[in-house]
Amino acid sequence: MEILTEAIKMCFGSKEILKGIDFKLKDKEFVGIIGPNGSGKSTFLKCIYRVQKPTGGDIYFDGKKIDEMTYRESALKLAVVAQHNFYSFDFSVMDVVLMGRSPHKKILERDNLEDFSIARNALAKVGMETFEKRSFSTLSGGEQQRVILARALTQQTECLVLDEPTNHLDIKYQLQIMDIVKSLNLTVIAAIHDLNIAAMYCDRLIAINNGRIFGVGTPKDLLTSKFIYDMYEIESTIYHDTKTGRMNIMYLPQHWK
Numbered sequence: 001m002e003i004l005t006e007a008i009k010m011c012f013g014s015k016e017i018l019k020g021i022d023f024k025l026k027d028k029e030f031v032g033i034i035g036p037n038g039s040g041k042s043t044f045l046k047c048i049y050r051v052q053k054p055t056g057g058d059i060y061f062d063g064k065k066i067d068e069m070t071y072r073e074s075a076l077k078l079a080v081v082a083q084h085n086f087y088s089f090d091f092s093v094m095d096v097v098l099m100g101r102s103p104h105k106k107i108l109e110r111d112n113l114e115d116f117s118i119a120r121n122a123l124a125k126v127g128m129e130t131f132e133k134r135s136f137s138t139l140s141g142g143e144q145q146r147v148i149l150a151r152a153l154t155q156q157t158e159c160l161v162l163d164e165p166t167n168h169l170d171i172k173y174q175l176q177i178m179d180i181v182k183s184l185n186l187t188v189i190a191a192i193h194d195l196n197i198a199a200m201y202c203d204r205l206i207a208i209n210n211g212r213i214f215g216v217g218t219p220k221d222l223l224t225s226k227f228i229y230d231m232y233e234i235e236s237t238i239y240h241d242t243k244t245g246r247m248n249i250m251y252l253p254q255h256w257k
Helices: 041-048 071-075 093-104 113-125 141-154 171-183 195-201 225-232
Strands: 003-012 015-025 030-034 056-061 078-082 159-163 187-191 204-209 212-217 235-240 247-252
Touching: 003 041, 015 041, 015 056, 015 212, 030 041, 030 195, 041 159, 041 187, 071 078, 071 093, 078 141, 093 113, 093 141, 113 141, 141 171, 171 195, 195 247, 204 225, 212 225, 225 235
Parallel strands: 030 187, 030 204, 078 159, 159 187
Antiparallel strands: 003 015, 003 056, 204 212, 235 247
16 A cells, blocks of 8 residues: 655644645555654644644545545545544443454444454464453553554555554563564555664654654664654764664763763
């Protein structure tokens, strides 16, 4: 699946959050959206997955304007794993995962054996197959995010949007979620705060700062010490493993000087 955005703008009252974002996501590409807090990363993604409607510009899924698509049509192409997932009812894990089948169902159509099979396969992919009868609210944060990822997989889309899904998780669960997503061979666009995680998993990075594109490139090409300072105002040293070529960013706090 390919996603194209042209001159996306987003205003809240007189405040312009996005100031004309041009972006292209290729089929099977894993792209990370990076940038400081308040830069517009999540707002941009919310425009893509239709929680917010941009005040200017166009978004295309596989060459078709999303304004010409029903919400059901776009939900058959793109699934979302977001940061916060609160439910006021005591749903079981299976109930939550089966919500991913909604775009495939007619109004009031009940879940069938195929839906349950798809949901159980998704739970198995995220290592939660023994939890289907557990109450979602009793799970840890990492377990809940794996269930939400299973719900997205149950939607059976070509593309996943990860809207800062690991920010409140410890490093074990952050890597666990990203490992699972990377193994799926889907088209992925993810807002990521941790630059080391972005460097580990992303094919390409799009940096947004103050509502504009600040840089585009592979992690190795884009994430230089100068670029990191220009965007975050923090000193850093970049290390590259001589055997694997993998990079690691070490930040240099002011008190080290």
